[in-house]
Amino acid sequence: MDLQTLTYVVVGLTFTLYIGIAFWARAATTGEFYAAGRGIHPVANGMATAADWMSAASFISMAGLIAFKGYGASVFLMGWTGGYVLLALLLAPYLRKFGKFTVPEFIGDRYYSRTARIVAVICLILASVTYVIGQMKGIGVAFSRFLEIDYNTGLYIGMGIVFIYAVMGGMKGITYTQIAQYCVLIFAYTVPAVFISLNLTGNPIPQLGIGSSMADGSGTFMLDRLDQVVTDLGFKQYTTQVMGSKLNMFVYTLSLMIGTAGLPHVIIRFFTVPKVKDARASAGWALVFISILYTTAPAVGSMARLNLMNTIQIGEVGTPSGNVAYSERPEWFKKWETTGLLRHNDKNGDGRIQYYNDKNEEMAAKAEAWGWKGNELENIPFGKTEKDAKSGPDPDIMVLANPEIANLPNWVIALVVAGGLAAALSTAAGLLLAIASSISHDLLKGVFAPNISEKSELMAGRLAMIGAIGIAGYFGLHPPDFAAGTVAIAFGLAASSIFPALMMGIFYKKMNRAGAIWGMIAGISVTMLYVFQHKGIMFIPGTSFMGGMPANWFFTISPNAFGAVGAVVNFAVAIIVSKVTAPPPDHIQHLVEDIRVPKGAGVATEH
Amino acid sequence: MNKTAEQYWKANIRLVSILLVIWFVCSFLFGIILVEPLNTIKIGGVGLGFWFAQNGSIYTFLVLIYVYTKRMNALDVEFDVQED
Numbered sequence: 001m002d003l004q005t006l007t008y009v010v011v012g013l014t015f016t017l018y019i020g021i022a023f024w025a026r027a028a029t030t031g032e033f034y035a036a037g038r039g040i041h042p043v044a045n046g047m048a049t050a051a052d053w054m055s056a057a058s059f060i061s062m063a064g065l066i067a068f069k070g071y072g073a074s075v076f077l078m079g080w081t082g083g084y085v086l087l088a089l090l091l092a093p094y095l096r097k098f099g100k101f102t103v104p105e106f107i108g109d110r111y112y113s114r115t116a117r118i119v120a121v122i123c124l125i126l127a128s129v130t131y132v133i134g135q136m137k138g139i140g141v142a143f144s145r146f147l148e149i150d151y152n153t154g155l156y157i158g159m160g161i162v163f164i165y166a167v168m169g170g171m172k173g174i175t176y177t178q179i180a181q182y183c184v185l186i187f188a189y190t191v192p193a194v195f196i197s198l199n200l201t202g203n204p205i206p207q208l209g210i211g212s213s214m215a216d217g218s219g220t221f222m223l224d225r226l227d228q229v230v231t232d233l234g235f236k237q238y239t240t241q242v243m244g245s246k247l248n249m250f251v252y253t254l255s256l257m258i259g260t261a262g263l264p265h266v267i268i269r270f271f272t273v274p275k276v277k278d279a280r281a282s283a284g285w286a287l288v289f290i291s292i293l294y295t296t297a298p299a300v301g302s303m304a305r306l307n308l309m310n311t312i313q314i315g316e317v318g319t320p321s322g323n324v325a326y327s328e329r330p331e332w333f334k335k336w337e338t339t340g341l342l343r344h345n346d347k348n349g350d351g352r353i354q355y356y357n358d359k360n361e362e363m364a365a366k367a368e369a370w371g372w373k374g375n376e377l378e379n380i381p382f383g384k385t386e387k388d389a390k391s392g393p394d395p396d397i398m399v400l401a402n403p404e405i406a407n408l409p410n411w412v413i414a415l416v417v418a419g420g421l422a423a424a425l426s427t428a429a430g431l432l433l434a435i436a437s438s439i440s441h442d443l444l445k446g447v448f449a450p451n452i453s454e455k456s457e458l459m460a461g462r463l464a465m466i467g468a469i470g471i472a473g474y475f476g477l478h479p480p481d482f483a484a485g486t487v488a489i490a491f492g493l494a495a496s497s498i499f500p501a502l503m504m505g506i507f508y509k510k511m512n513r514a515g516a517i518w519g520m521i522a523g524i525s526v527t528m529l530y531v532f533q534h535k536g537i538m539f540i541p542g543t544s545f546m547g548g549m550p551a552n553w554f555f556t557i558s559p560n561a562f563g564a565v566g567a568v569v570n571f572a573v574a575i576i577v578s579k580v581t582a583p584p585p586d587h588i589q590h591l592v593e594d595i596r597v598p599k600g601a602g603v604a605t606e607h
Numbered sequence: 608m609n610k611t612a613e614q615y616w617k618a619n620i621r622l623v624s625i626l627l628v629i630w631f632v633c634s635f636l637f638g639i640i641l642v643e644p645l646n647t648i649k650i651g652g653v654g655l656g657f658w659f660a661q662n663g664s665i666y667t668f669l670v671l672i673y674v675y676t677k678r679m680n681a682l683d684v685e686f687d688v689q690e691d
Contacts, residue, residue: 066661071642074660078634081665085630088672089623093679207662211651221652239657240646250639275690277680284672291665298661596616597688 046285066301083260188419234363496566523570
């Protein structure tokens, strides 16, 4: 069977599985729709949370980022896992004890204020929508590249699949589907990694392979070899290159951690377990399942980079025969060339490929002497033209091309495609549920129509889901320019608004309504203002009044990393305002005391 | 809040504080601030700072949540605030 047919078969089978699960796990009550009836075992919930959490960015983009940013990409590894410690220790058990359905509901009750609930809904929707756009785009791109169908058609198919299981099954359907999706994506991620590690270092465990010596008998450690190979071509040393500055890395990591703990689609997962005890365990299980991918990623990234360098630079640097002839490029190279994500621009016309850092002056001078006329390995970003070509391959192809580089059988390649789609679909569904529940439960039932019947609310929840899919689909079809960078910004928004309000609600009994509201508004405003002033108001090009240049950054902190600063502003404003306004009423202080102890969690439930 | 509930909360805060200090040390301190000096120590072919930043911190996070879950469940029983 050829790759194309095989990919159709594997992707088709996984989709059938997801839809089958959706029929089996239909939601009949709002309790099932919002929180899967609180009947999910912590291990199963952990697995579903892991799938929910690991988006196309984790599955496809992260290893590619690691491959090209080396040590600097550690911010993603630490940031996207360390947040679970904050979740487990500071939020999950208490929110489960509180026993309601949504994050804004907690904020509204804790701060005895409808305004606080509405502000929380707005923050939630801002963060979730920016996040979901990236997923929809990922689905469209994956379909169009692998099944060679039109981007729009791919997007419609993706929307249709999510529609079926999310609208019908609600949280219950989503949870069981995500368990299946986790299995698909983790298998698809680790199988190629094991073979590549075995190939390069002789060690089948990628986590150990990264610290092993090369299998070629030279006795050189894999990372030392990689450092050598990249610095020989003028690139920064792999194991020490920082991203921006060390302060930027520090703040970036902190933003991603706090953002993880503040993202509503992750938090609502802890409403689905039976007990407070299970909420604690769930966070741990989620991190176990996430770690399998996250601890594999550094090996995938570094080995993919080494394989790539060795494919291009086949011999000694500077000798004419040291670079691979274009006519002898490998099969996977040819395949990715058709997408434009990898291409050869023969600047010196010697018929060979030179891939080096021509921005490094010392290297450029040496290269000139060898007759090289600039870096020849380029990519054209998706949807752009030749004049926007960037140097190097598109980082996103690294995970997808990995099985081909390692000469693995076609079914593994097909599986990786299914894994990427599973990652994007599971995250999109979780986000859509968070958006839909905040509209039907927080806005409709909580604010506009408190007397709505359960049946109508369930219907409203489904309609809100359909609406959310429609909006996400619209942005998928007309992707705004900023789509690529939005995931990191969504974290910043969640970090600067939701996390501080939740944490103070639990740990600071005296935090009051005014403090929480002004804190959230100040935090999210500072973050958005900083992003806008460097990336354009509402991301419209040309409206950035401070320019995107690092020179104008506040203490070298990049806009994507600014959420942690926003969170600090949120905490500070909230505390100052709460000091000068009336303390919260007694019954609220009792509520806080009550959520601090697990006892009686079964009693407080649906209202 | 009665006395036991207060003591339970204090014990909880103490536990969480200790764990969060370790959380900070294994990621921000070892993985970012002290990465260069730690990289002079090698385990296999990986510098210790680099290892903490890309693998070690994640393993530590897992242990932290495990310890927290164990200790909190024990505290629930000790202070008789566990769920029915």
